[in-house]
Amino acid sequence: VLEDLARREGISFADLRIFLVLPSNEAVRQAVEAGAGATIISELVVERAVAEGSLRSVPIDLPKRDFAMITHRDRQASLAQMALKAYLGAKAGETARG
Secondary structure, three states: OHHHHHHHOOOOHHHOOOOOOOOOHHHHHHHHHOOOOOOOOOHHHHHHHHHHOOOOOOOOOOOOOOOOOOOOOOOOOOHHHHHHHHHHHHHHHHHHHO
């Protein structure tokens, strides 16, 4: 996503100064809250921090991305998996409606 955005803005990805790579969205959120820089991340990850005022969200136009929910074919879905599927279905419906 970042490469696509940079390319669209005429910026070479090689020219971007990436100085920190973190293992999870939560780690990225915490690093930005600590002042390490800026990032492009899912609104769901930072929703609470933005509402509390510890982070500021700057809207940018990004290309749409497709996601797929995958499960193990030989295992029965857990209650958590079923809840996630229902939640994602509801969110997808909200997005489709606008």
